[in-house]
Amino acid sequence: MQTTLLLTWATGYIGSHAVVAFEQAGYKTVIIDNLSNSSKDSLDGIEHILWYKPDFFEGDIRDKDFLRSVFSRYTFDGVIHFAGLKAVGESCTLPLHYHDNNIGGSIALFQVMEEYSVRKIVFSSSATVYRADNISPLTEDMPLGTTNPYGTTKLVIEELLEDLARLGTWSVIPLRYFNPIWAHPSGHIGELPNGIPNNLLPYVLDVAIGKRKKVSVYGDDYPTHDGTGVRDYIDVCDLVDAHLAAYKHLALWYTPINIWTGKGSSVLDMISLVEKVTGVTVPYEITTRRPWDLATCFASATRARELLGWQATRTLETSLENGWKFLQNQLKGYSEPV
Numbered sequence: 001m002q003t004t005l006l007l008t009w010a011t012g013y014i015g016s017h018a019v020v021a022f023e024q025a026g027y028k029t030v031i032i033d034n035l036s037n038s039s040k041d042s043l044d045g046i047e048h049i050l051w052y053k054p055d056f057f058e059g060d061i062r063d064k065d066f067l068r069s070v071f072s073r074y075t076f077d078g079v080i081h082f083a084g085l086k087a088v089g090e091s092c093t094l095p096l097h098y099h100d101n102n103i104g105g106s107i108a109l110f111q112v113m114e115e116y117s118v119r120k121i122v123f124s125s126s127a128t129v130y131r132a133d134n135i136s137p138l139t140e141d142m143p144l145g146t147t148n149p150y151g152t153t154k155l156v157i158e159e160l161l162e163d164l165a166r167l168g169t170w171s172v173i174p175l176r177y178f179n180p181i182w183a184h185p186s187g188h189i190g191e192l193p194n195g196i197p198n199n200l201l202p203y204v205l206d207v208a209i210g211k212r213k214k215v216s217v218y219g220d221d222y223p224t225h226d227g228t229g230v231r232d233y234i235d236v237c238d239l240v241d242a243h244l245a246a247y248k249h250l251a252l253w254y255t256p257i258n259i260w261t262g263k264g265s266s267v268l269d270m271i272s273l274v275e276k277v278t279g280v281t282v283p284y285e286i287t288t289r290r291p292w293d294l295a296t297c298f299a300s301a302t303r304a305r306e307l308l309g310w311q312a313t314r315t316l317e318t319s320l321e322n323g324w325k326f327l328q329n330q331l332k333g334y335s336e337p338v
């Protein structure tokens with residue numbers, strides 16, 4: 001019998017890619033999202049790839065009656081929980097909103113899961129749960145601690161899930177990642193944030209297509225090879241493959257797992273790469289550091305390899321070509337599936 005999963009997002013960036021990956025792996029996916037940071041356009045993109053639209057319910061995960069109305073229609077095997085607000089800067093100005101949405105939403109979801117005896121979950125956590133004074137490469141047993149409300153919401157949800165796993169009836173894997181990039185190779189789905197992008201790569205691409213004038217590079221005096229911040233950028237398709245592997249390996253335990261490539265690139269490396277792949281010059285200027293930024297952040301993917309048999313396989317060049325293709329499609333607009 002086909003396994004049915006609830007995906008709490010999926011009109012969002014990572015979620016839309018996960019829907020495709022899980023459907024193509026033979027799962028039935030059911031999507032909920034309140035469209036607060038996404039639009040139904042991604043469902044059209046998914047349809048271009050799958051030739052059908054998965055079941056979608058627009059609503060808020062804080063609304064337990066809404067959740068019950070979805071849970072009562074299906075027999076879910078488990079949940080892939082992505083829904084959340086994710087902008088670090090915004091979380092510092094709207095901490096109550098972040099706690100209410102991310103933690104309040106998760107509690108409502110876990111309560112309804114318990115009501116319907118659905119106790120398998122892969123949770124979209126973040127490397128932001130690691131204390132800032134840990135030295136990269138980060139490993140899963142390093143001390144945890146956060147510096148912003150967004151990170152705190154992720155840590156609280158992890159702790160809540162660990163408490164549930166201690167009951168002996170829940171199977172939980174939080175995946176800790178940080179800098180997913182680009183798009184599906186079809187060019188039909190990709191990262192399309194509402195408003196001004198918070199993350200580097202969508203901003204650089206906006207400059208490459210002429211939507212914005214130049215990239216502000218936040219500091220060039222870090223102790224890195226060219227002075228700019230180094231991050232481990234992971235292809236979104238590698239990332240969703242890790243979610244698939246994690247779901248298959250769920251057991252009665254709580255195991256956080258880092259999902260990284262193990263290779264770091266600086267801001268200037270990424271701008272050069274965009275210029276190389278697109279053939280477009282990307283103007284930039286060096287500005288001041290952001291207060292929360294680390295010089296370097298990457299992690300060990302050893303546990304992911306050993307427990308899940310997963311490792312990243314896509315190159316940055318391939319990822320970028322896919323991201324560029326997606327943006328070109330967006331500029332053209334979608335046609336009906338052919």
Ligand code: NAD
Nearest residue numbers: 012013014033034035036037038060061082083084086124
């Ligand atoms: P996204 O904003 O594209 O997707 C999140 C989705 O959640 C959006 O579609 C939004 O509308 C929905 N949502 C938010 N609050 C909701 C609510 N209360 N009810 C229903 N839907 C709600 O973000 P993404 O990049 O796809 O990230 C997905 C998850 O991965 C998030 O939890 C994020 O914290 C986590 N994460 C993202 C990154 C990253 O850099 N993109 C890195 C690490 C972890």
Ligand code: WQD
Nearest residue numbers: 088126128178179198199200203216217218229231267293
């Ligand atoms: C990458 C690098 C910036 C924008 C963030 C969140 C984190 C996580 C993923 C989920 C840094 C530099 C950026 C720009 C720049 N999400 N930069 N100019 O900060 O590593 O991680 O997203 O959990 O919580 O903090 O990603 O893309 O914002 O920055 O120079 O316009 O690019 O300083 O070195 P970050 P990012």
